[in-house]
Amino acid sequence: MVTCTGCGLLCDDIEVVVENGKIKETRNACRRGAARMRGCMNRLSPSVNQKPSDIKNCIRKAADILRNARSPMLFGWSNSTCEAQLKGIQLARKLNAAIDDTSSFCQGILIEKVLQKKFRTCSLEDIRDKADVLVYWGSDAQDSLPRHLSRFSYFPRGESRQRGYEEDRIAIAIDVRESNTAKICKGHFYRIPLKGDWDFILALMDALSGKVPSYDSKKMLELASIMKKAEFGAIFLGIGLTYSIKEDFDILQKLADMLPNINIMPMVGPYNMRGFNEALFKETSFVNRVKFDGKASHDSSYSIVEALRNKSIDTLLIVGSDPLSSLPRSAISHLANIPIICIDPCVTLTSRIASVTIPCAYSGVENGGSAVRMDGKVVELTKILTTNFPSDEEILTRLTEAL
C-alpha cells in the first residue's frame, strides 16, 4: 500500500507492481494518480544558461544568483513534501525574500479562513461516516479530485449512513455548467449564470430566514429546506466560487453561521498546497504572499501575479510549479527579463527558459516524507523507487549551505 500524490486527496490504498526499478502497474489509483505514478515523459537535466552541467555546479550557480538578488521570490511549493516546504520557508527568511505558493491564485483565502477557525470544518472520514447533505459549489470534484465522490463523499456507506447514496445522502451541485459532478447530482443541480454566486447566496440567505427569495423562489426554497433539515452537511467550495465572489468572503461566513449543521471544506487541487499554507501560517500567521524583512509582512503585492505584473522581483526560484503555463499572459512577460532557477523533476515550459535547472526526485514516488491532505490530516508518503536524483528537500538544504 502506497500513497498517491496525484491530487489533494492523498489516497493511501494504492497498490503498485514494481519491475526492473520501474512502476509496471498501479491498482486502485484513478487515471490522474496512475499518470502521476508513471512519472514524467521528459526528465529534466541539470543545466546552467541552457548548457548541460552537473547538479553541484547548478547549486553553486543558483546560490550566486540568489546572493546577488535584491528582491528575490520563492514560488511553487504545492508539489513538495512538508519537509521541503519548511526548508523553503527557512531559505526565504535567510534571503529576506518574498515567498508565495500556488494557493495565492487558488484556494489560499479559504484555507486561511479555515485555519483561523472562522469556518466550521470536519475531516473527510467524518463526511464519509455521517454526512447526509453534500453541496459541490463551483467545484467539479468528479474531474479534479476523481476519487472524492467514491471514497469520501457520495457513494460509500458510512457508519451512520449504511444505505449510502441510494437513500441516505443527497448530493447538490451549484455550478455555471453541467459538469460531470452535476451529472451525478441529477435532480439537485442548480445552474447559475456566470458570476451569479453572489446573488445566489443572497437568495439562499433570504430563503433560509423565511423570506421569499428574489431569484428562482421555488428552487431556492427547496434547497433551503434540504439544507435546514441536514443532520450533518458539507459544502465543498471550489475555485469557481472563490473566483466569483473575489475578496469579499464575509457573506460566505454569514451563510455558514445560518447553517449550524453544515461544515465548510475548500477543495484543494495540488497534493500538498494545504501543507505549505499550514506551515507558513504556523510561522507567520499568513498562509501565502509573505515577504520576510526581519519580520514577516503580508500584502497582496507579494503574490506571484502582482509581483510579476509590477515587475517588483528580480529573481525567481521555482520549486515544482510551472507558472509560464498556469499564469495569465499579462503577468508572464516579466519572466523573460529575470533569472529563473527551476527545481523540478520534469521538463516544463518554465524550465525551458530558466537560467538554472536542477532536477529533483519525484516526490511521493522516488522520495518519501509527509504531506497534508485537503482536510488537514497529515499523511505519510512512501518511497517506491530508488533514484540518483536528490530530493527537493536535499537540494534546498545544499542551496542554503552554499549561501
Add this chain to the structure above:
Amino acid sequence: MVTVMELYQLLPRTNCKLCGEATCMAFAVGLLSRKKNISECTPLLEENFKKQKEILESLLLPTKGAEETGMIVHPELCTGCGNCVVACPVDVANDPHGAGIGRAPTNDKVIFKVVEGKVVASNIKECRRFGKNRVLCYACIDPCPVGAIEFV
C-alpha cells in the same frame, strides 16, 4: 451504441422466418443480444444485400468485446474514479469493509477493479444481470458521468 431499430432497418424486413424467428424484428433483438448470428439470415447473404450486411457487421463490431452479461467497458472514456466499484451492490455485499466504505477492494470477489487508472470487470458471474434470476440492474451505469460502462 446501436439500437434494435437501426439493425432492423438494415434487415430484409420480409419476415421470411428462414432464421427460425417469427419476424425480422425478433431477429434484430437476437442479433443485439448476441444470440443470433448475421449468417443465420440467408437472404442477407445474397449479392443485393451486400452493402447492408457490411454496415450491419460494422455496427455489431463494438458488441464483440461484451461480457456474457452484455457489459462493455470503454477504457478510453474511463477516468478510474471508482464510482462503479463502490456503487455496485455485489461489491458492497462481497467486500463490506473495502469497496463498501469507499476504500480499495480487499478481496477478489468484487466485480469491478481499477487497474492502471481504468476500470476492469471480472467475476462476471456474480453480476445481478447474470444467470436465471437476473434483474435489470443499473447500479454501475448511473454513477458513471462519462458513460464508460454500457450493457448491450
